[in-house]
Amino acid sequence: MRHVFSVRIGTVGFRVGSDWRAPIAELGRLYADYPAPEDGIPDFNVRLFAARPWRRWLRPAVTLGGDFVLPEAAPLPLAQGLLAAEMAMNLQMALGQRRYLLLHASAVERDGRAVLMTGLSGAGKSTLAALLAARGWRLMGDEFALVDPTNGLVHAFPRLVSLKNEAIAVVRSALPNACFGPLLAGTPKGDIRHLVPDAEAIARMAEPARPALILFPRFGFEPAERGVGPSEVFVRLTQASTNYVALGERGFEAMTRLVRDVPARAIDYPHADAAVAQVEALWDSL
Amino acid sequence: MAYRAEPADALRIEPLDDFTLVFHRRSGLTHLVTAPAPEILAALQEGPLTRDALLARLAERYDLADGSTAALDARLGELVAVGLIEAA
Secondary structure (H helix, E strand, O other): OOEEEEEEEOOEEEEEEEOOHHHHHHHHHHOOOOOOOHHHOOOEEEEEEEOOHHHHOOOOEEEEEEOOOOOOOOOEEHHHHHHHHHHHHHHHHHHHOOOOEEEEOEEEEEOOEEEEEOOOOOOOHHHHHHHHHHOOOEEEEOOEEEEOOOOOOEEOOOOOEEEEOHHHHHHHHHOOOOOEOOOEEEEOOEEEEEEOOOHHHHHOOOOOEEEEEEEEEEEOOOOEEEEOOHHHHHHHHHHOEOOHHHHOHHHHHHHHHHHHHOOEEEEEEOOHHHHHHHHHHHHHHO | OEEEEOOHHHEEEEEOOOOEEEEEOOOOEEEEEOOOHHHHHHHHHOOOEEHHHHHHHHHHHOOOOOOOHHHHHHHHHHHHHOOOEEEO
């Protein structure tokens, strides 16, 4: 393709090809401090292309392609090309990742131990991860936590943090000096702005951590907390995994070990600051 | 009619809490079951049993909350439906 960008996020290499220069330039700027894929060989290819040749010029619309595709994915306007690239990279992971048990969860680390946070869209997992990073936790990722079936360790996937709607201002005020992508207004998920993970998150992205706490946060409720038993954790995490079934018995073993070994709590919180305090108090009580 | 369970090496059975996980190697499916399903599987893995013989075996080993044949038939039907046991 005309424009190409390669990057390694955590242990995973991507090559993004595009019919247009703009999304590639934006990726290059935001991922400037990231390394290239190991040995120059990407694990996944992503393509951003014009559905019909003239659509490259006339009201451009970005269609997503790659090693793995969803046939019903609708094209996005070129102004949202960065979002298209991020979505396509996530899709490769969700559909193609076979080395790790993939959990749709954010993760932060302290002293070699990780907190995994998972929940429905809007639960606040990206926001919480960004705010905890602002308080000195290492950001491991806001979208996927990768569990190694051989040893139970969690690997980082610190892609750009995708902040939506009200979370954008909350995180900007917590991290005034951080680097942000452009405001993408009116996307299918509302307003989106990407946060570039800090230098520590990038420098230590190949470093796994031992999972120590699983959280199911819920935004918009009075503060509350309850323990979650292993079988409920199992059900919730298999729902939050895109490749549990595909991994077969390896996935079963990894998931069983995770739910048996790691304590889990559901936390409700009215606003992000309250949640950060709840998470840190829980962590201190472990 | 006798019931027969999938052999022990075809299943991974992992008790969690009130629920037990059963991974069925042949189908790749994971089942989350409660009592008396793990007990039924354990009894049938020792060898095929008729419904009445199974009920007697379970009653001998456990304090059954509902020892009726109707309740056992319902549980056996569920386990047959998901392929963890078969009626032979």
